[in-house]
Amino acid sequence: MENTLDIKKIYLSHFADFEHSLNGGKSHPIHQLRKSAISNFSELQFPTTKEEEWKYTNISPLLKHSFEPAKRIFKDTEIKVNHYLFDKMEHSLIVFVNGFYSKELSKIKDLPRGVIIKSLADAIKEDHPIVNQHLGKYADFKNHIFTSLSSAFVQDGAFIYVPDGKVVEDPIHILFLTFAGKNKIFIQPRNLFVAGKNSQSAIIEHFASLAKDDIYFSNSVTEIVTEENAFLDHIKLQEESVQAFHIGRMDVHQERNSNFVSHLISFGADISRNDFNSRFNGEGGESMLNGLFLVEGNQLFDAHTLIDHAKPHCNSHEHYKGILTDSSRGVFNGKVIVRKDAQKTNAFQENNNIILSDNALVNTKPQLEIFADDVKCSHGATIGQLDNDAMFYLKSRGIGDDKAKAILIHAFASDVVRYIKVNPVRDYIEGILKSKFHEDQ
């Protein structure tokens, strides 16, 4: 057991080692980002439940471990990734093992001219102008200790660039596999997706652990830019170990008329915190946020979303659902800001939760801050049990208690899952749901 102060010192000393290992990398412009991030990190404290943004999420269990930076595993070809792939899907696959790009396991398809799918480490090495232009610009780390940590350790992750007017037909599957074993490691995937004007693409960020109960810390930051009239479909699928800590952040910067769809499907970790921030930076933007989380045991899932309607005529549609059993906890905090000039905004938000045991708990909080007058905004939140009438109806048809529950839970979940347009991913998730509820037995 260490106290928070010591934990900070440990991360700082890991940074010193990391910096030392960079050699020539220190002269790279990105290194400025690292340096200001680490100095910011050293000023900040890890949050406690006294802070409004962390009121219901106590991260002290995370701070009890001293995690080591993950090392590259060289025999990664022995790792079987098939289990994590989506059936019958033509796609580009980019695999990271413990945060490091694995060329051997990845399989990038022939891509339209100019489209880039590669390791961020390589892109940094090449001094890619798009990376220099965008990396670190959206995920502000000033008051965020975990983002500071991520930015200080920027090293690898996925870099995807779809130039203006390009359509990437096949989904891009990014697989972050963690193979921690007995080593308590931390991995910090850092992603940058830039969708050019009039482009179209679908990206899947998939977090998985080789073992169900390894202890590790995954701190990921994804920055996304959708240029004018771009269409980007994003799916984040989280299948971490039940003992892992997952702190994930996503910042989306939406230009005029762009359309961004986000699906977050999470089976949790020990503690998983997902921050989603999006900003409409031009008129006519559309965004849809779909979320589904299922937690059990002592898992804690936390989603904090912020949609910033900075410009008029934008629509956001947010729907998060939670299913909780045992002594699990859920937190949903959905903030929508409609700025003074953002007239004709439509913002819809809904959070529904089903609690399947007496000891599970959800804290849900919608936060609408509206400064414009000609807007349509609505929000709603529900926390409840399975519908008794529906349960009795199913049982009265001969369906047993467990199966009736499974059917109703699955129906509740499908309400989110059915919006996933990438069919093989939807099937994969349906498969997990089915096996979770033993519906097929």
Next chain:
Amino acid sequence: MLLEIKNLHANIEGKEILKGINLKVNIGEVHAIMGPNGSGKSTLAQVLAGREEYEVTKGEIIYNEKNLLELSPEDRAREGVFLAFQYPVEIPGVSNTNLLKTALNEIRKYQGQPELDAMEFLSLIKSKMKLVELDQTLVSRSVNEGFSGGEKKRNEIFQMAVLEPKLAVLDETDSGLDIDALRIVANGVNKLKSEKNAIVVVTHYQRLLNYIVPDFVHVLYKGKIVRSGDKSLALELEEKGYDWIKAPSDSVEVA
């Protein structure tokens, strides 16, 4: 005998609703239960199906030589009890076909029969759809979601057709139906009626009984069956209302 209810008393939220019901139903028979609003008809139907909210305080129900009250709702269904709900429940996200396939296979498993595969199931429901003139789009939609009142009632009979119960209790399946829909529902029920099952229809209206002709008619009032007769009783009720039955039994209660 298929069903024997003896001196059944039942409460909901501490309030006694059924106050000593006695009823015998033989296989091959059709019984009609009539009675004013709030007299306990749906309560009786729900107790038969096993709704936990109702507490049986006295009496017993023997069904097919078994103590029905000891069976879970699902086991009752698997033993051949079917309730067509007065107010069928909407279940968003669960398709009718999924519900029926699961239900049918659970029942078959319980009865030691092999499960139906997808093809066999599809051809079965196709033939049953015709019986109640339901079209495919309705059948593949979520259970009762957005259905009209008449569609919901037809859907109940469609489920009955697929599950082929031994004892079907139809709770006001005719209420709110126009005459065409009534005819469809009644014809469906008549086709399902056989020497191997029994049907209990709860209704307010004699017109249903023109189509589904009962062997016995019972009047339920204030939680008791206060009169039983043949189909002519229903005609008499149609003509005279309930007051002539209510008055004597009310005075009995006062005395």
